[in-house]
Amino acid sequence: MITTISADGTEVRALDSGQGPTILVVHPGMDDGSSWQKVTAVLAREFRVLTVLRRQYRRDITKSAPASIADEVADIKALVESVGKPMLVVGHSSGAVVALEALAALPTSFIGGVLYEPPLRIDGPVGGAALLSAQAAIAAGKPGKAMQIFTRDMVGLPEWQAGLVRMFVGASPKMRRLAPRQMDDNTALEQLGLRLDLYEQIQAPVLLVGGNKSPAHLRRRLDVLARTLPRAERHVLRGQGHSANRRAAEPLARVIAEFHAATIQTGPGSGASSRGTTS
Template structure:
């Protein structure tokens, strides 16, 4: 693995070949892509970076955060002088969509961007209040249970076993700011009809229903979207639980657009 700087952004890269840029989900950093990146590096140049919302202990939220996210992605993409496939997961996929309104890429692969419905404003206010009073675990429980719609058993385990989800707690401030950034975008996906490049929409068979609904909404407006592809037996974190499956899908799409 090598590292270079694109403006003020540290970028990690592996492999050689047609370039693929991986944009990570909330509650994490670019390192969450490592298992997938390692599988792709035999045939592609794979680039990963930490999103700005997760690089600081006091991230901004709202429209300011969206602007910072788009600016960083444009900066990293600008360091690549070849046609580029950009892959985004969850809120990272929303960042990719917003950036694609400003710059044309060779293709986009979007794994369950949370679009098409509002983030629950009341739940988000409770999560922010919990974080501000020094209770990141409660903030993340509210995020998982009331905003994401995670399985109740997983939420219960997270609540009762302090050692569970410790990495998530380290990113609680970023995650709530990320939620606030998504909330600032409002409801609706019609503006993404302007994204006229090949798009693959990816979902998990076991993911919350609202994420599949978001994929269907995007499929209806993106002019060059493939039919939604579903990972059998997987949910919202197949990047971690099934990196082989995710890498195969990315490589197949990259072979078509790069």
């Protein structure tokens, strides 16, 4: 574990494993950092891997209001400053939005980024009415119902899968604890608004990763981001959806390692632009 202090005095924590060039992982929602353990174990064979424990999901932090994306970027800023050298940032789902914002806010801190299906806003609200319904379910003490609404109406899972999520969350103390934080995370994404003009200014190379079995709206968001970022590449995870970190850890780690190697070879300031798609 590595710790440092963020700008507002909050302690920043990150899991620390391996040795070598540094990769920073920003984990997805409904998670405490553990969902990327398999990927980080593979990467740690040749890299130092820091997995920031996002304050949005930390039980030890008591708060009167949800953490904002800016709060989480400030935590990343403190962490990269404590390490003292540029690194590759890898973000997944809402964590990929945090990573994207960090790339924009801290241009000298990263050699590049890998973004796995960020649910960024591309037109209308990210959650809208569905988020309000899910928040109402949380307020009523029904985290399973809230997650059913979230996974069906915001993530885009079919009804039967969302029903299974409801049962799983209801039966898991850990998931019941995380569900309100997921709604806070969605609120933070909603409040962030449309940021494509800002992302047009990111000069670091970025690899956009998505599964060919993921919900269509996530692929559309990647399409928009690919057209927006000056130095974007695409990689399609064949046979995978939004959870390749759990189901295909070795291939996903290999994609990250290969992009790190290519980024080091070309250099973060080369100015080259790539908008191709690999698979």
